Amino acid sequence: MYKLTFLFCLTAGLLSFWGSTRVNPTALPVLQKSKAKSLFNGKDLTGWHADVPRMDNNPEVKSPFLVRNGMLVSLGTPGGHLITDASYQNYRLEIEYRFAGKPGNCGALVHASTPRALYEMFPKSIEVQMMHQNAGDFWCIQEDIVVPDMEKRRGPKEKWGVNGDKLRRIPNLTDGSEKPLGEWNSMTIDCLGNAVKVWVNNDMVNHGYDATVSQGQIALQAEGAEVEFRKVMLTPITKLTN
Template identity: 25%
Template sequence: MKYLIFAFLFSTGFFYAQGSKSLFNGKDLSGWTKHGTEYWYVDSGELVCESGPEKKYGYLSTNKPYKNFILDLDFKLEANGNSGIFIRSHVGGKDGTTIRGWQVEVAPPDLHTGGIYESTEGGRGWIIKPDPKDEKNLNPDGWNHMRIEAKGDKIVTWLNGKQMVELTDDKIGEGRGSIALQIHSGGGIKVRWKNINIQELK
């Protein structure tokens, strides 16, 4: 029943910030840059990331950097859904897929969706994970809604309307860069995305 309620709220736009703009046009990857050999494509108006033959990490980053914002998007895990949403990130390095930034986790059940992981040189790894009871808020078989609010040194994440974590961190506060979607290494991964909207904050 709760997932039916969430579906209704999605359709009415309840979860989306007022004054937001779309980052994905539902037709192509305009406004984004692909990093790596994994697959990123549009299918039925949805953005899809899928493991390629090399089974490596892959990223799709916004061409524009974002510092302070509210990001809303929907995702659906297909196959192994190990993925993530990086904020204030930079992708490059010799292989073109080395990332620096902070990841809001998107993953299969009980693998800390909504938690924050640091991927930087000398990074701290997991900074904060959701309470185990809140991890049950993930719908493993259908669409989920993620909201990320980043303002200064404070980051808050919500999954399907439930706050997952709240973090104040000086290092994150100093960061600046793109929003990037991730596909994890290892192969067998497929995730769908849609309704990617952002409201920039002062």
């Protein structure tokens, strides 16, 4: 009981701080007294597993996820996801990525759980889009999240949903934060309680709250374009400051 009470108070306090008017709501908060952990060791995919439907019954199909020159690479095809073995809650995820050739689609999924929950491909999760010129969009995949100006950004309320042909996309707040093609982009995702905040190259591009999920695995996509990752870092959120 004491442990549960402590965790509740800690999360409530952090959420209160996060929404405080005493700090710049768009600035990237500084984490204190938290030890960062790289989710990618630069050598192999230890700590991850691939879920690629086309590999199920055809041993000749190769995984689209590999390590090349010290970088984690998503080749883009065949489509699928690289998923952490572990689940996480209350953390900052820092990713540095670039499209290796032609621009295209990719994404980082947070709070992932049930595999292939949508279109027999996408795990139940909230996707933070990396698609060129759309970095920071939210896509609801059998989970949901709320943002300010919801109807203006997501469309008519009666068409909202988390599956099928429903309106699952919530566009980001500021296009134009991405670097030119070939250059490295940084994406920072803070997941705290039921809220998710996203920065691209230090610009806040999205902020959602009242999510239907607050913990889960992390996944990177293979969705048509080759993407290189040189950093995938996770830091527990225990204290924030500006």
